[in-house]
Amino acid sequence: MAQPAIPYIPFSQLFESRVWRRFSKTKSAVFGLVVVLIVVFVAVFAPFLAPYDPAAQIWTAVRQPPSALYWLGTDESGRDIFSRLVFGARASLMAGVISVSIAIALGVPLGLAAGFVGGLVDGVISRFTDAMLATPFLILAIAFAAFLGPSLTNAMLAIGITATPLFIRLTRGQVLSLRSEEYVEAARSVGNPGWRVALRHVLPNILPQLLVQTTITIATAIIAEASMSFLGLGQQPPAPSWGSMLNSAQRFLSNAPWMALWPGMIIFLTVLSFNLLGDGLRDAFDPRSKT
Amino acid sequence: MLRLLGHRLLQLIPTIFILSLIIFSLQHLLPGDPALALAGENPDPETVAAIRARYGLDQPIFMQYLYWVGGVLTGDLGLSMRHNLPVTTLVLQKLPVTLQLAIMGIVLALVFGVVGGVIAAVRRNTSIDYAANVVSLAGISVPNFWLGIMLILLFSIQLRWLPASGYVPLSVDWRMNLATTVMPAFVLGTAIAGIIMRHTRSAMIQALESDYVRTARAKGLSPTVVVVKHAMRNALTPIITLGALEFGALLSGAVLTEQIFAIPGFGKLIVDAVFTRDYAVVQGVVLVTALFYITLNLLADIGYILANPRLRS
Numbered sequence: 001m002a003q004p005a006i007p008y009i010p011f012s013q014l015f016e017s018r019v020w021r022r023f024s025k026t027k028s029a030v031f032g033l034v035v036v037l038i039v040v041f042v043a044v045f046a047p048f049l050a051p052y053d054p055a056a057q058i059w060t061a062v063r064q065p066p067s068a069l070y071w072l073g074t075d076e077s078g079r080d081i082f083s084r085l086v087f088g089a090r091a092s093l094m095a096g097v098i099s100v101s102i103a104i105a106l107g108v109p110l111g112l113a114a115g116f117v118g119g120l121v122d123g124v125i126s127r128f129t130d131a132m133l134a135t136p137f138l139i140l141a142i143a144f145a146a147f148l149g150p151s152l153t154n155a156m157l158a159i160g161i162t163a164t165p166l167f168i169r170l171t172r173g174q175v176l177s178l179r180s181e182e183y184v185e186a187a188r189s190v191g192n193p194g195w196r197v198a199l200r201h202v203l204p205n206i207l208p209q210l211l212v213q214t215t216i217t218i219a220t221a222i223i224a225e226a227s228m229s230f231l232g233l234g235q236q237p238p239a240p241s242w243g244s245m246l247n248s249a250q251r252f253l254s255n256a257p258w259m260a261l262w263p264g265m266i267i268f269l270t271v272l273s274f275n276l277l278g279d280g281l282r283d284a285f286d287p288r289s290k291t
Numbered sequence: 292m293l294r295l296l297g298h299r300l301l302q303l304i305p306t307i308f309i310l311s312l313i314i315f316s317l318q319h320l321l322p323g324d325p326a327l328a329l330a331g332e333n334p335d336p337e338t339v340a341a342i343r344a345r346y347g348l349d350q351p352i353f354m355q356y357l358y359w360v361g362g363v364l365t366g367d368l369g370l371s372m373r374h375n376l377p378v379t380t381l382v383l384q385k386l387p388v389t390l391q392l393a394i395m396g397i398v399l400a401l402v403f404g405v406v407g408g409v410i411a412a413v414r415r416n417t418s419i420d421y422a423a424n425v426v427s428l429a430g431i432s433v434p435n436f437w438l439g440i441m442l443i444l445l446f447s448i449q450l451r452w453l454p455a456s457g458y459v460p461l462s463v464d465w466r467m468n469l470a471t472t473v474m475p476a477f478v479l480g481t482a483i484a485g486i487i488m489r490h491t492r493s494a495m496i497q498a499l500e501s502d503y504v505r506t507a508r509a510k511g512l513s514p515t516v517v518v519v520k521h522a523m524r525n526a527l528t529p530i531i532t533l534g535a536l537e538f539g540a541l542l543s544g545a546v547l548t549e550q551i552f553a554i555p556g557f558g559k560l561i562v563d564a565v566f567t568r569d570y571a572v573v574q575g576v577v578l579v580t581a582l583f584y585i586t587l588n589l590l591a592d593i594g595y596i597l598a599n600p601r602l603r604s
Contacts, residue, residue, distance in 0.1 A: 123305070130302075131310035134588070135581040136543030139561065143577045146565040147320040223434050227547055230436050231562055250440060250551070254448050264437030272432035279428075 022284040029280020035273035043089040050083035055238045063256040073258040076248060081259065084240040085266055091241040092270065095156050095225030095234070096218040102160025103167050103217065108210070110164075111171025112198045115179065125168060132165040141224055145233045152225075152241070155234040159224045163217050170213050174206040208285040212278055219274035226267050242267050292596055299592055303585060310585075314578050315359050318570055319352075329570050330372060345370075363578065369571030373564070378575035381560060386579075388458060389556035392472055392548070393541040396479030401534055403484040405527065408491025413518055415496060423488060430485025435544055439478045439551040446474065456553035475552045479544045483537045490533055494526035501525075528598045535591035539584035 023029055042049060051071075058078035066073045072081040114125040132140065144158035175198070178184055187201045188194075228234035229243030237244060242263040249259035321328040326343045343349050346369075347358040362369065368378035404427075411423035447455035453474055459467035498504060499522050507521045546558035553559075557576065564572035 127302075127305040127309050130306040131313060131581075134306065134310055134585050135577055136540055136584065138543040138546055139577055139580050142546065142561060142565060143314075143317060143573050144320070146573050147317045147570070219432065226434055227436060230547065231550065231565075233565065246437060246440065253440065253444050257444055257448075260437070260440050260444065264434060264440065267434045267437065268429075268432055271434070272428065275428060275432050 019284045022287060023280055026280045026283060028276045029284070032273040032276030032278075032280060035269060036277055039089055039093060039270050039273070042086055043093045046086045046090055050080075050086040052080035052083040054079065054084045054087040054240045056080075063252060063259070065256075066258055072262050073256070075245070075259050076252055076256070081245070081262055084245060085242070085262060088240040088242045088245060088263070088266075089270075091152060091229070091235045091239070092222050092225060092267070095152065095159065096222040096274075099156045099159035099163060099221045099225070100214055100217050102157065103163035104210070104214065106161070107164040107167025108171050108203075111168040112175060112203065114168065115172040115175025116194050116198050116202075122172070126172070129165040129168045129172075132162070133169070137162055137220070138224060138227060141228065142231070142233060145228060150233045150236065152229075152235045152239075155225055155228045158228075159221050162224075163221060166213065166217060167210070170209060171206065174209055175202055178202050178205060208281075212282045212285065215274055215278035215281060219271045219278065222267065222274070223271055295596060296593065299589060303589070307582075307585065310581055311360055311363070311578075312356070314574050314581075315356050317574060317577075321570070324348075328568065332568065334372075368575035368578065371564075371569050371572050373567045373569045373572075378571050381572060382557070382575055382579050385555065385557045385560045388460075388554060389542065389545045389549070389558060391461065392476050392479060392545060392554070392556065393538060395472060395476035396541050396544075397483065397534060397538050399476060399480035400483035400487055400537070403480070404487025405491050405530060407484070408488040408530075409495055409518065409523060411488070411492045412495030412499060420492075423492070427485040427488040427492075430481045430488070433481065435478045435482060436547040436551055438481060439474065439548055442474045442478065443551070456551075458552075458554045458556075471552070471554070475548045475554060478548050478551075479541050482544065483534075483541065486537060487530060487533060491526065491530050494529060495522060498522040498526040528595065531598070532591040532595050535587050535594065539580075539587050542580050542583065 056079060058074070058080075061070065061074050061078040063076060064070050064074040064078075070080050070082070072085065074080055075084070110125050114122040135143075141155075141158045141162045144161060145155050148154040148158060179202075184197060184201055187197045192200075225234050226241070226243030226246070229241040230247045232244070232247065235241030235244055245263040246260060249256070249263065252259055318329070326339050326346070326348045327334065329342050329346070330338045347355050350358075366379055368382065370376070371378055371381055374381060407423050407427065411420045414420050443455045446453045453470055454467075458471050461468045499518075501522075504517060504522050507517045512521075542557065544558075545556060546562060548554070549556045549558035550562055557580075561573060561576040564570070564576070
């Protein structure tokens with residue numbers, strides 16, 4: 001069932017709004033936001049933060065445990081794990097943001113069209129959505145990546161296409177619940193064309209729900225990218241990615257367990273933070289959803 | 292009720308048709324000649340010609356689709372180039388292994404999820420509730436392939452309690468079967484347990500605040516009877532539906548879990564097929580998974596209608 005409409009808050013008034021006050025009172029949500037901001041900072045300033053070149057192989061320092069020289073140890077080729085984690089943040093964050101942008105760019109217009117035009121257009125788009133959602137997320141993304149070829153770009157494309165129906169369904173549901181609102185009917189009755197009503201009057205009012213869905217889908221996309229890189233279908237070596245670091249760590253579990261520990265912890269912390277942020281945003285926008 | 296079911300079944304026809312179009316068109320994402328790609332690595336010209344004839348690749352695309360659908364409808368999902376076996380045979384060989392893991396995973400998820408969710412709801416806003424919330428969110432956020440690796444590190448390498456990888460069929464040795472499947476099933480169940488726990492908690496809170504529970508309390512019934520007999524009965528109906536839907540999602544999790552624990556199931560089949568460019572197997576696995584999921588969805592709907600007297604009439 002669609003959630004009720006939530007008043008739209010312009011960005012300039014966001015920090016003075018009740019939404020921000022509710023959000024900032026939720027400790028877990030603020031924790032999520034802080035971690036997400038740190039990950040973004042690390043990804044942007046990776047070259048300044050990493051003590052070593054993430055691809056530099058130091059054959060005299062193979063599989064070294066954590067020490068003052070190599071804070072989180074080194075991998076099977078003598079590469080510094082901390083530096084690889086710092087640069088790996090770029091692949092994960094890029095995968096999360098770009099694939100979800102693809103899903104939004106495809107899903108929101110299709111959802112608006114389905115909800116507004118109705119009839120055959122809605123029927124075709126909805127059945128397409130059902131068909132995509134009938135296939136488990138990772139299996140469909142793997143299938144797309146298999147046929148497109150293994151690379152980070154193709155993994156992002158595959159995840160983006162697979163996440164599209166989530167945004168179609170959300171947007172369509174929201175449009176259906178807003179269609180009979182007085183202000184939408186008023187906008188229509190003064191002769192605005194359908195596309196203008198959809199873009200100017202309906203879209204701004206569903207932004208909060210889209211923002212919540214975006215945050216949670218970024219978490220899903222980061223796990224999906226890590227999973228695909230773990231399987232060898234995402235970021236290709238020697239470029240660092242948290243998922244591919246875990247793949248090579250698997251072979252050295254007994255003599256270099258630190259290789260597996262840190263990348264997994266970082267994926268976990270990042271995904272958890274996006275989920276906490278998404279939960280916090282949902283509760284702040286719509287306190288009734290909180291139980 | 293029959294009308295409702297009939298409507299749901301009718302809706303499935305276009306969904307399955309579009310699904311078949313999506314899966315069929317996957318092979319057209321391949322660069323170059325699909326016959327060459329489908330023939331695997333270093334194919335001889337006869338194999339390529341045989342594939343072209345088999346799938347009608349020299350015919351218009353519409354005819355190619357009809358050939359493919361015709362095959363699927365008669366149970367022919369194509370031929371695995373790597374195993375030189377029909378894809379249907381391979382799928383039928385591997386599916387029971389994954390189903391066993393998925394059933395164990397969903398049972399674990401339902402037990403942990405429902406118990407945790409009910410306790411969290413009954414002890415709302417206490418430290419137990421907060422702890423349950425953290426555990427459920429952690430379950431949802433932890434990458435299950437990493438959890439698998441950590442379990443191997445602890446139980447196989449450090450403690451030496453369980454084998455790190457491999458699979459022994461139930462019919463050969465049930466003890467070894469349990470030893471080889473308990474960790475993967477736990478990994479599979481974790482994420483679903485988190486989701487079920489969150490839904491159970493919120494459904495239980497709603498039920499506990501409803502009038503009929505207040506009446507039951509006012510009648511002087513014991514708190515256990517109120518929770519178990521009155522609130523849980525109503526709150527758990529949607530949870531069972533959710534469990535059926537999440538069972539389909541377990542097949543997705545099996546892709547990674549089977550890879551980590553080297554279990555020869557459905558998930559490992561698709562990953563191996565991706566790397567050996569065995570495209571017919573990839574298409575077959577996607578199709579079977581989707582049809583499985585659609586069937587579960589339908590069964591969940593029927594279950595929901597049967598459990599809800601208002602929908603039955």
